[in-house]
Amino acid sequence: MPPPPSPQAPADVAQRVRALREDIARYDHAYYVLDAPLLPDADYDALYAELQRLEQDWPDLRSAESPTQRVGGSALPGFAAVRHALPMLSIRTETDTTPQGARAFDQRLRHRLGLDEDAPALQYQAELKFDGLAISLRYEQGVLVLGATRGDGETGEDVTQNVRTIRNLPLRLRGSVPPVLEVRGEVVMRRADFLRYNEQQRARGLATLVNPRNGAAGSIRQLDPRIAAQRPLAFYAYGWGEIAGWQGQPDTQHAMLDAFAAMGFAVAAQRAHGAGPEVLVDFHARILGERDRLPFDIDGVVYKVDSLELQRRLGARNREPVWALAHKYPPQERSTRLLAIDVQVGRTGKLTPVARLEPVFVGGVTVTNATLHNEDEARRKDVRIGDTVIVRRAGDVIPEIVGVVAERRPPGAVPFDLQALLHGSCPVCGSQIEREAEEVDWRCSGGLYCAAQRKQALLHYAGRLAMDIEGLGDKLVDQLVDGGLLRALPDIYALRAEQLAQLPRMAEKSAAKLVQAIRDSLHTTLARFIYALGIRHVGEATAKDLARHFGALQPLLDADLLRLEQVPDVGPVVARSIHTFFAQEHNREVLQQLLAAGVHWDEVAAPPREQPLLGCTFVLTGTLPTLGREQARARIEAAGGKVSGSVSRKTRYVVVGAEAGSKLDRARELGVELLDEEALLRLLAQGGEA
Ligand code: IVH
Numbered sequence: 001m002p003p004p005p006s007p008q009a010p011a012d013v014a015q016r017v018r019a020l021r022e023d024i025a026r027y028d029h030a031y032y033v034l035d036a037p038l039l040p041d042a043d044y045d046a047l048y049a050e051l052q053r054l055e056q057d058w059p060d061l062r063s064a065e066s067p068t069q070r071v072g073g074s075a076l077p078g079f080a081a082v083r084h085a086l087p088m089l090s091i092r093t094e095t096d097t098t099p100q101g102a103r104a105f106d107q108r109l110r111h112r113l114g115l116d117e118d119a120p121a122l123q124y125q126a127e128l129k130f131d132g133l134a135i136s137l138r139y140e141q142g143v144l145v146l147g148a149t150r151g152d153g154e155t156g157e158d159v160t161q162n163v164r165t166i167r168n169l170p171l172r173l174r175g176s177v178p179p180v181l182e183v184r185g186e187v188v189m190r191r192a193d194f195l196r197y198n199e200q201q202r203a204r205g206l207a208t209l210v211n212p213r214n215g216a217a218g219s220i221r222q223l224d225p226r227i228a229a230q231r232p233l234a235f236y237a238y239g240w241g242e243i244a245g246w247q248g249q250p251d252t253q254h255a256m257l258d259a260f261a262a263m264g265f266a267v268a269a270q271r272a273h274g275a276g277p278e279v280l281v282d283f284h285a286r287i288l289g290e291r292d293r294l295p296f297d298i299d300g301v302v303y304k305v306d307s308l309e310l311q312r313r314l315g316a317r318n319r320e321p322v323w324a325l326a327h328k329y330p331p332q333e334r335s336t337r338l339l340a341i342d343v344q345v346g347r348t349g350k351l352t353p354v355a356r357l358e359p360v361f362v363g364g365v366t367v368t369n370a371t372l373h374n375e376d377e378a379r380r381k382d383v384r385i386g387d388t389v390i391v392r393r394a395g396d397v398i399p400e401i402v403g404v405v406a407e408r409r410p411p412g413a414v415p416f417d418l419q420a421l422l423h424g425s426c427p428v429c430g431s432q433i434e435r436e437a438e439e440v441d442w443r444c445s446g447g448l449y450c451a452a453q454r455k456q457a458l459l460h461y462a463g464r465l466a467m468d469i470e471g472l473g474d475k476l477v478d479q480l481v482d483g484g485l486l487r488a489l490p491d492i493y494a495l496r497a498e499q500l501a502q503l504p505r506m507a508e509k510s511a512a513k514l515v516q517a518i519r520d521s522l523h524t525t526l527a528r529f530i531y532a533l534g535i536r537h538v539g540e541a542t543a544k545d546l547a548r549h550f551g552a553l554q555p556l557l558d559a560d561l562l563r564l565e566q567v568p569d570v571g572p573v574v575a576r577s578i579h580t581f582f583a584q585e586h587n588r589e590v591l592q593q594l595l596a597a598g599v600h601w602d603e604v605a606a607p608p609r610e611q612p613l614l615g616c617t618f619v620l621t622g623t624l625p626t627l628g629r630e631q632a633r634a635r636i637e638a639a640g641g642k643v644s645g646s647v648s649r650k651t652r653y654v655v656v657g658a659e660a661g662s663k664l665d666r667a668r669e670l671g672v673e674l675l676d677e678e679a680l681l682r683l684l685a686q687g688g689e690a
Pocket residue numbers: 088089090091092127128129130131132133134150185186238239302321324
C-alpha cells in the first residue's frame with residue numbers, strides 16, 4: 001500500500017506559522033543583535049514551542065529558514081569545498097604602530113589617485129579589526145543558503161550547518177533585499193562567553209578553549225553541528241562578496257554597513273567615518289583605550305576608503321586591496337619563561353597555582369604573574385617550571401597561561417604536582433590541604449586559623465544564621481582586619497568601644513552598640529556555633545543535625561568518620577570534611593579560645609539518639625523471609641551497626657537467609673554468631689545483646 005500523501009496544512013495554520021517565524025526572528029534580533037529583549041524568556045519559549053509543534057504536525061510547512069532549524073542535521077564526514085564567487089582578500093598590515101601609519105596610508109593613496117596638495121581630503125571609514133574567523137554568507141532572495149570559510153581566499157569550506165547555529169545571524173534578511181547578496185564578516189566568541197564556557201568546562205574537569213579565536217574557529221570547523229550549537233558564537237559584518245540586482249545600493253563603505261545592520265546583521269558600534277587621516281588617527285587612539293572593555297578580542301583597527309567608487313578605482317595588488325589597511329595593536333598573547341609556580345590561598349581556602357613569569361609586555365601591560373586555575377588544568381596543559389609558556393592577557397581579566405612551547409622545554413622539567421610542591425600543607429597557615437574526589441580544587445582545611453581566610457571566617461562567624469553579631473558586616477571586617485585590630489576570630493571578644501570609636505566613620509554610639517552586640521552574641525546555641533565555624537559542607541541544617549545527634553561539642557570533636565556518618569544526611573564527603581577540620585590543631589586552639597572568651601549555650605534538650613549496635617559489623621547472606629537486603633542494611637545502620645560484604649574475625653553477626661552461600665561456611669569456620677531474620681529483628685527492637 002502506498003503511504004498516505006502527507007496532508008497539506010490548512011491556510012490558517014500556514015498563516016500562524018509564518019507569523020510565529022517573523023515574530024521569533026524579530027525577538028532573536030532584539031535579543032542577540034540589539035541586546036534589548038522584547039519579551040520575557042518564558043513567553044518566547046512558549047512561542048518557540050508552538051512553532052516547533054506546528055512544524056512537527058505539518059511537515060509540508062517545514063523550512064530551512066525557520067528559527068527552529070538553527071540546529072539541524074547530523075555530523076558530516078567532512079566539509080565540501082566551495083569556490084568563492086569573488087575571492088576573499090586579506091589586508092595589508094601597517095608595521096608602524098604610531099599614528100604615522102594612518103598618515104602614510106593617506107599620502108600613498110593621494111599619490112596613487114594623482115591628487116595634489118590642494119585637492120580635498122579623502123573620505124575614510126575606520127573599523128575594528130576583529131580577531132576571529134572570516135566567513136562569507138550567501139543569501140538568495142533574502143534566505144541564507146551558504147556559509148563558507150575563507151580558506152585560501154579562492155576556495156573555502158562549506159560550513160553552512162554550523163554557521164546557522166550562530167544566534168545573532170539572520171537566517172532571513174529583513175526588508176527589501178537584493179536577489180543575491182554575500183555578506184562577509186567575522187565569527188567571534190565574545191570574551192564573557194569564552195570565560196563562562198571555560199569556567200563550566202573547568203568545573204567539570206574538561207578541556208578548556210585556548211582563546212576566543214580558537215574557540216570560534218574550532219567551533220565553526222566542528223563536523224557535528226550540535227557541538228557548534230553549544231558554543232556561544234557571534235557574527236559581525238564588515239564587508240561583502242557577490243551582489244546582484246541591488247536597486248539603490250549604497251555608495252560608501254559606512255552606508256553599506258548601515259544597510260547590513262538594517263537587514264538584521266550585527267555591525268560593531270565602534271566605527272568612524274569622515275574626511276582625512278586624522279579621523280583614522282583619532283579612532284586608533286580611542287579604540288586602544290577602549291580595547292579592554294570591548295566585548296570581544298580585536299587585534300587592531302582597519303582603515304578603508306569610504307567611497308566604493310574610489311575603492312574600485314584603487315583595486316587590489318597581491319591579493320590585498322589598495323584601499324584598505326590594518327593597523328595593529330600590541331599582541332594579547334606573548335611567550336615568556338615560567339620561573340616558578342606559587343600557590344595562592346583564596347578567602348574560602350581554595351588553592352590556586354599562580355605562574356611567576358619573566359616580565360613580558362602583553363595586552364598593553366607588563367605581566368609577571370598568570371593564573372593556572374587549578375592543578376588539573378596545569379597538568380592538561382602540561383605546564384612545567386622552566387618552560388617557555390604563552391601568556392594571554394585580554395580585557396581586564398587576570399592573565400592566564402594558554403599553552404607551552406613544547407620544543408623549548410629544558411631537560412629535566414617535571415610535571416606539576418601541587419601536593420608535592422606544598423608538601424601537603426597550606427602555604428599560609430601550614431594546615432593540611434585536601435581535595436575531594438569530585439572536586440577540581442585543593443583547599444586549606446585551617447578555616448578558623450588561616451590568615452588568608454580570616455575575613456571570610458569572621459564574616460561567616462558573625463553572620464545572622466551563625467553568631468548573629470549585628471553591625472559586624474564586610475566593610476567593618478575589612479577595616480578591622482586591615483587595621484590590625486582583628487587577627488583571629490577570638491579577637492572579636494577583645495574589642496573595646498574606645499578602640500572602635502577611633503575608626504573612621506564610626507560614631508561613639510555605634511561603637512558601644514557593636515560591643516554590646518558582641519557581648520549578647522556570647523549566649524548562643526550549639527547548632528549556631530557549629531554552623532559559625534564555617535566547616536565546608538556544614539550548612540545550617542547539617543549543623544542542627546550535628547548538634548541534635550551529639551548533644552554537646554566534645555563528642556563531636558571526638559567523633560571518628562564512622563560516627564559522623566551516622567548523623568542523618570551526613571555522607572562520606574561531609575564526614576571527612578568535618579573530621580579533617582577538627583583534626584587541625586590550629587582549628588582546635590581557636591575553638592578553645594572562643595570558649596574561653598565566654599561563648600556558651602544551653603544543653604541540647606533531646607538526648608542523643610540510641611546507637612545500640614554501634615561498632616557491630618554484620619554480614620548478610622541468603623534471602624531473608626520478609627526483609628529485602630537494602631531494608632535490612634538500613635535498619636542495621638540506623639541502629640549504629642555496619643554491614644560488610646565479607647566475613648572476617650571482625651564480623652560480630654552473620655544474618656542467614658534461604659540459600660545462604662559460602663559466607664555461611666566461613667562464619668561457621670570462624671565461629672561467628674549466626675542470626676536468622678527473627679533474631680535480627682529482636683536484636684534491633686531491644687537494642688542490645690541477642
Ligand atoms: S576587510 C577587503 N574589515 O582581517 C579586505 N577585514 O587580513 C577584506 N578582519 O581575514 C577584509 N576585521 O578576517 C576587513 N573590519 C574588518 C576586519 C577584517 C577583521 C580580518 C578578516 C581578514 C583579515 C584581513
